[in-house]
Structures are given as C-alpha cells and as structure tokens.
Amino acid sequence: MPMNDLFGVVEPVFPARQQLAAGASLLRGYALSHEDALLAAVHDIAAQAPFRRMNTPGGFQMSVAMTNCGEAGWVTDRSGYRYDRNDPLSDKAWPPMPDVFTQLASHAAREAGFVDFKSDACLINRYEPGARMSLHQDKDERDFANPIVSVSLGLPATFQFGGAKRSDPVQKVTLRHGDIVVWGGPSRLYYHGILTLKDGEHPRTGRARFNLTFRKAL
Ligand code: SIN
Ligand code: FE2
Numbered sequence: 001m002p003m004n005d006l007f008g009v010v011e012p013v014f015p016a017r018q019q020l021a022a023g024a025s026l027l028r029g030y031a032l033s034h035e036d037a038l039l040a041a042v043h044d045i046a047a048q049a050p051f052r053r054m055n056t057p058g059g060f061q062m063s064v065a066m067t068n069c070g071e072a073g074w075v076t077d078r079s080g081y082r083y084d085r086n087d088p089l090s091d092k093a094w095p096p097m098p099d100v101f102t103q104l105a106s107h108a109a110r111e112a113g114f115v116d117f118k119s120d121a122c123l124i125n126r127y128e129p130g131a132r133m134s135l136h137q138d139k140d141e142r143d144f145a146n147p148i149v150s151v152s153l154g155l156p157a158t159f160q161f162g163g164a165k166r167s168d169p170v171q172k173v174t175l176r177h178g179d180i181v182v183w184g185g186p187s188r189l190y191y192h193g194i195l196t197l198k199d200g201e202h203p204r205t206g207r208a209r210f211n212l213t214f215r216k217a218l
Pocket of ligand 1: 125133150152159192193194211213
C-alpha cells in the first residue's frame, strides 16, 4: 500500500522489512505496538536524568538534547566522546534500562538477522524542530560485532544512510513514529545522520522526535 505525502512522493509502506545495505534493515512500524510503554519510559528516564545539549570536543553545543539509560551512557564534552557509567550531571548511575527497551531491541535485532543482541546502553536523542545530527559513525563501542538498533518516535525525520567513507553516496529514508533501523555486520560502521527536523506536531510527542539508539557498549 503506497502512502502519499504532501508533495506527492510515494514511499512504500510495505514490505515491512526493507534492506538498506548488507547488514542494514529498516523495520517499518516495528515499535508501534509498544508506543505507550516506550514513551512512558522515556518520560521516566528524563525525570531522573534530564535531557541536555552536550558539547562536542570541538566546542560546539549539539542541537539534539540527549540522555541515557543502561549500564553506560554515551557522553561528549571538551575532552572527547566516551561511554560513562555515571551521568556527569548527577555523578550517579544512569537509570536502568527498562525491560520493554531491552526486549524490543533484542527482538528487532533478531528480525534483522542478529541473534542474541543484548544491549547495555541506550542513548535517547530528543530532536526539536531545527535540530539535526550530521553524518557520523558509531564507533565508541568496545566491540563492533554487535549491531546498532535505532527506534524512532514522534515527528518524522529524514535519515541519511551512507557507506564506509564519509564521501560515499547517502540514501535518504523517512523515519516515522514506530520505525526501527538495525545496522551491523558489514554496515556496522557506515556513516549516518539526520537532516534538520521540520516543524510539526505529533499526536504522541508534540513538536519533538525521540530516537532510542541501543548499543552493546561495554
Ligand atoms: C544517532 O545516530 O545517534 C541518531 C540517529 C537518529 O536520530 O535516528
Ligand atoms: Fe549514530
């Protein structure tokens, strides 16, 4: 069933599983049945470890606000990028990973061909209109044998998925509420990013997009 957007661009909604590259799959709507539990958990985590806009080693403040849950959280500051067992704002451990997160990540990974994925770190990104994430690789994890599982909630965004080199051509894919992207194996270190979020109002999240990025970091 094709779906028309405002500009008459037709994007396939099915098949539910779309291969973006070797080792990279898009699972349309895979998280939808858990939307309530996922959003409640994000809210809960943010009450303990608030969203904050971190600084890059180069001294820029990121437009995306972030928090984490799990055994370790991804952080950046003037000294670099790393995983930290504690939230630098409170110096306390990050909130534990809720079961609904762990299980969804592991099921989605399996659906994409990665068995036994046990995530120990979840980075939660909050995009408001105007926020973006430039092309980058996820490479601060200890071992690249495990995939990345990325869950989208709220406003739609344009995901760019490139290749092993920054200069490789990128595919542009619209990620909507409930979509999951999994990349690992040959595409584990592929460049990816999110174009500037357009303004909008989502019935579940208002003027925001949330992204949960599950990793095995430690
Ligand atoms: C990320 O690469 O950390 C975020 C990707 C996304 O927001 O979909
Ligand atoms: Fe990333």
